[in-house]
Every structure is written in structure tokens, then in C-alpha cells.
Amino acid sequence: MDERTGEVLAAAVLTDRVGWAAGLVSGMAANLLARHWNCADVDVLASGEDAGGRALPSNAWMALRRLGWTIAPAEGVKVNDRIVRMAQEQAGRVLRAAKWRADLTAGILTTWPGDPDRRTAEEWDATREAVPGGQYLPSNVIKSRTRHVTAFVRKAGRMPLDVFEMEAAPRIARMLLLSACDGQQATIERADEPGRALLRLQLPTRPDPASYKDWTWVACPITLPPTVPADAVIHLPTLRVTGGQVRADLAYTHAVPGTRRTGHTSALGVDWGLNTLLSAGAARLHDDGQTTALGSGGQFRAAGVLARQHRLRRLSEHLHTKADHLNGSRQETNSTP
Structure with a gap:
């Protein structure tokens, strides 16, 4: 308004x-x-x-x-x-x-x-x-x-x-x-x-x-x-x-809440790698000393994004090579008597 x-x-x-x-x-x-x-x-x-x-x-x-x-x-x-x-x-x-x-x-x-x-x-x-x-x-x-x-x-x-x-x-x-x-x-x-x-x-x-x-x-x-x-x-x-x-x-x-150094009953573990960028899982500690997983965890894969990036890079390099080749051919044509 x-x-x-x-x-x-x-x-x-x-x-x-x-x-x-x-x-x-x-x-x-x-x-x-x-x-x-x-x-x-x-x-x-x-x-x-x-x-x-x-x-x-x-x-x-x-x-x-x-x-x-x-x-x-x-x-x-x-x-x-x-x-x-x-x-x-x-x-x-x-x-x-x-x-x-x-x-x-x-x-x-x-x-x-x-x-x-x-x-x-x-x-x-x-x-x-x-x-x-x-x-x-x-x-x-x-x-x-x-x-x-x-x-x-x-x-x-x-x-x-x-x-x-x-x-x-x-x-x-x-x-x-x-x-x-x-x-x-x-x-x-x-x-x-x-x-x-x-x-x-x-x-x-x-x-x-x-x-x-x-x-x-x-x-x-x-x-x-x-x-x-x-x-x-x-x-x-x-x-x-x-x-x-x-x-x-x-x-x-x-x-x-302020972070405590001890006494936690829940934990989150995160790992990174090449094939799977991030993998994460949560676990809980029970009063009887047993540890159980919370859910099935999660993953973040960047393979699709990286594949597209590689395709675009290869396409760019191909186009630059083709442009350089055409420019070289044009220069040779102009310099021919």
C-alpha cells in the first residue's frame, strides 16, 4: 500500500x-x-x-x-x-x-x-x-x-x-x-x-x-x-x-542453547568424498548404552552438476579450437599471393 x-x-x-x-x-x-x-x-x-x-x-x-x-x-x-x-x-x-x-x-x-x-x-x-x-x-x-x-x-x-x-x-x-x-x-x-x-x-x-x-x-x-x-x-x-x-x-x-562439551545424546556425522560429495547420518545414545541410527541418513551427489560442467568445458574448448583453426585458415588465405 x-x-x-x-x-x-x-x-x-x-x-x-x-x-x-x-x-x-x-x-x-x-x-x-x-x-x-x-x-x-x-x-x-x-x-x-x-x-x-x-x-x-x-x-x-x-x-x-x-x-x-x-x-x-x-x-x-x-x-x-x-x-x-x-x-x-x-x-x-x-x-x-x-x-x-x-x-x-x-x-x-x-x-x-x-x-x-x-x-x-x-x-x-x-x-x-x-x-x-x-x-x-x-x-x-x-x-x-x-x-x-x-x-x-x-x-x-x-x-x-x-x-x-x-x-x-x-x-x-x-x-x-x-x-x-x-x-x-x-x-x-x-x-x-x-x-x-x-x-x-x-x-x-x-x-x-x-x-x-x-x-x-x-x-x-x-x-x-x-x-x-x-x-x-x-x-x-x-x-x-x-x-x-x-x-x-x-x-x-x-x-x-549454549554448546556443552559432554552429556550429548544425539550426534550428526558428516563425511565427504569424490563420488558422493557429502554423506550424513544421525545417531542417538540411549540410557542403556545402545546407539541407534535416526532414519536412513542423507547424501548429496554433485555428479550431475559436474558432468554438465565438464560437457560445457569440452564444448567451449572445441569451439575455441575451431575458431582458432578458422582464423588461421583466413590468415593463410589473405597472405597467399
Whole structure:
């Protein structure tokens, strides 16, 4: 319901208005990300300290503001500061996540092997030593990143400087990270009915709001899933438009009993392997000393997903080989007198 007019909004109208707000946020986040998509800025953010040596806040939007990395909407568009916060939060999370890929690529480039398709044992050791946590990194991760570098060399004719030269800034998802906001942009509270909550947030009435009058408060009732305990404290969700509907990714906090070191009567065992990724089973210890299984256990097999991944990889390699062959044939034809 639009609180200014009292009008009950149709689902399609709510979807449009959330989509307009998400579009404003993602546009600013993409511009901010493009400005700082480089090794120097990512290292500064990952260092955890500002220019004065003070620790950066854990919230990404606060860290970016401490560093002076600001953004503004397009000319003629009016948004409040909380909309800018969501854009900074989203861009900051992506930049922080890029640090691992940057360090991995840097370690591979500094220990580039003589034959990228077949490293020696000494070259493997050197690469793992240069990559943070490389001793525990699966070999296929290093091989995949090596193929990425090799593809760049074939295209550019030289080695890349870093991962940011090989990869363009990723696309920004259209969503609203309301956790970066406060009560001036969004609030949520439980309703009088069990299993219900009321989300209130400011949304634009047009795709390009020209003033604060183009923003109104909208009250959105939410049905909580049964997995949310009745005494849990619910937090501002993340809103996204999926399949023409607005979805809310809701976080909550609830108290759990303290963990005891002894006296347990139920246990859960989980094991992982290659053929079956995860296998789990529960057991209970009875007063007479006997242990019985609870149910038949469960398994998670990733064979189908991995098979599809392997098929797509083989198809990609086949298409790249075919494209290289066609390009080579075309060059030979052009050079023939």
C-alpha cells in the first residue's frame, strides 16, 4: 500500500517500483565499481586501513566512505543518502571479493612456468608458495587460471599485468541491500498475526525521480516461512525482482542453547568424498548404552552438476579450437599471393 495515497498497489506496480529503485542502485554501483576496478584500489580496501592508519569499518559502504570513494546519481535524478549507501555496499562487496582472484593471478604470473600445459614439480611448488593458501588450493583452480592467462596471451600477444586487465568489472545485480539502510529508508517489524511481518520502505514513483516528492513510503506485508522461529529477531531483507515478482531474502537472529562439551545424546556425522560429495547420518545414545541410527541418513551427489560442467568445458574448448583453426585458415588465405 502506498502510504501517501492509501492506494493498494498491484503486484506488477510494486515490481516496477522496486525495479526502478534497484536500477538506480545498480547503475551507481556499476559506475563506482568501474572507477576502482584496479589492483591498487582493491589492495587499499583489502588492507583494512585508511590513509591515517585507522581500521576500516566492516560495513563495505562505511569503508568506502572512509576512503573517500563516493558516487552520485545521474544528473537530474534525486535520491536520498540511503540509496547511495546501498550502491556503495554492493560495489564494496564486489571489490573485496576480487582480492582473492587478484592474489591468485599475481602468484601465477610471478611463477609463470616454462610450459603452461605441463608444470614441473618444482614449478608447482613455486606457484603454491606464491599464492596465499596455495598449499591447500585444488590444482584445477590453478590450471583454470593458467588457461585464462594463456587465452589472454594468444589474443593480446603479451602477458597481462594483473587480473583486472584480463577481466572487466563484473555486472552488478539489480537488488536492494536494505541492510545498509536505517529507519529513514526502510523498517521491518512483526505483524500482529503470527508468521507475518510488515516491511516499510521508500520507493520511487517513476524510473527517474526528479525530487523527493517522487518517493513515497510503501507498506509491504511479508509472510514469513515456517523456518523462522516465532521469537527470532528479523532484520531488513535484500529485495530482488525474479520472474516478475519481488522476493525478499530475509535474515534473522535467534538464541540457541549454549554448546556443552559432554552429556550429548544425539550426534550428526558428516563425511565427504569424490563420488558422493557429502554423506550424513544421525545417531542417538540411549540410557542403556545402545546407539541407534535416526532414519536412513542423507547424501548429496554433485555428479550431475559436474558432468554438465565438464560437457560445457569440452564444448567451449572445441569451439575455441575451431575458431582458432578458422582464423588461421583466413590468415593463410589473405597472405597467399
